[in-house]
Amino acid sequence: IEDNYGGVYVNLTEPMTIEDFVPKLRASLVEWKIQEKKGIWIKLADGLDNLIAPAKTFLFTFGDLLSAQGFVCHHAEKEYTMLTSWISELPNTLPANASHRIVVGGYVLNKKTKEVLVVHEIDGPFKDTGVWKLHTGVIEEGENVWEGSLREVEEVTGLEPITFEIKKQDSEILDAKWMPIEEYVNQPWNQNKEFFKFLANICLKRSQEMEYMGFSTVRTTTSTGRESYIYCNTDQPNLLNATRDLASTSTPTSH
Template sequence: MDNEDQESLLLQGVPDNYGGVKVNLTEPMTIEDFVPKLRASLVYWSNQGTKGIWLKLADGLDNLIAPAKAEGFVCHHAEREYTMLTSWIADVPSTLPANASHRIGVGAFVLNKKTKEVLVVQEIDGHFKGTGVWKLPTGVVKEGENIWEGALREVEEETGIKTKFVEVLAFRESHQAFLEIKTDIFFLCELEPTTFEIKKQDSEILAAKWMPIEEYVNQPWNQKKELFRFMANLCLKRLQEMEYMGFSKVLTTTSSGKESYLYCNTDHANLLNATRGLASTSG
């Protein structure tokens, strides 16, 4: 059997960087056609010393999930457009990474330095429904969105206020927080307002206003709940002691050339941005 005939009996895969194979199926296939090709491919990949198999089934190929599981595959994760299954066929312990385990949230400390007021909202639904608590605008960072971009977007969506990113003041993590499974990482970002007229989001926000920062900090909720007290006091400290510095962003690229942001101490971020393109020295 020549290579062309052999390939027609196998599922077409692309090697990954870790000794595995990625298979992306997008066209309809019957179970009768799929199962023999999968079994032959598993034998072939095993003989080639392949370790892990990533089997991506496009939306509409749900008929292939059960047959794949019958051949040892397990569901890794699912999105609207596809279902991803994996199989580890090497004799060594699996090194396939688990599904994404974290959700990224952002909160926005939007400070009007002239009036010493902070932008706050009351939510229609959720944990704070009916509490009367005034809170910072918050939300979840979308897929493919940078942390600072998520903070700007959430503020504008909820209040209509346009802002500029200043820095990350702090972050916290909480395990088994989202769906009682995923870890939630929350970044508190300082933003500088460039507009001041509030136009609240009617679907999610009950009310929005500029509040004196001391009044925000001294709310009973913030004083009784330790984490909220810590974060509120941090915002107050930032106003009173501007030398408190968080993390600013530096635009850079990954080793593969993709745009990325490095967050580091504001003084050093300013230095990196000012000396961009210059060779580093040891002093």
């Protein structure tokens, strides 16, 4: 399958011997080179591990030039291994494998009492520190930021949007409670650590309904029709939604 960047994506799912794989790979690379393809992606399904070594040690020549010196393992998941090779003389622009995880924190404020939901964690860097902190967790694969934040709060504290009752998760949380926002902000840990002081001050300003309002979530769709979200710094998300709807229904005018 040709990708959108002048390359080729190959998805191998059926068993194949090395004797069959290597000649087919060589013939395909010759054809792709003639077509001036750039990046080659080969996705090997689980069970095709026998093809990894020959692909990584494969040498491909086109004319008198060494056009490809084996494939490299780009990344691996439980279901597959992804190999890549760059066969163009142009600079290699294949993206590196994702190496970061997105961590989210749940800032839950009771506006009436000006109290924030905080936890004592059983494990992790805050174990036995006595620090009351916002609950944090890791975004799951394919999950949106706001969905992950809400899920983490609900899973660990049992808190639902319409109630203030806490039902903590015993496996991760030692204790959970509502704490006055000023008390949370003024904890020595938050005051002595620049990063946490910055976050605590954001929470304080939000509780006081000051100028900082953070990002608003605007639901939209991509060019392929997939649901997506834009996170932007505004306190008027309804205006943004109206602008989006207007843009999607307006007709260009010729001059």
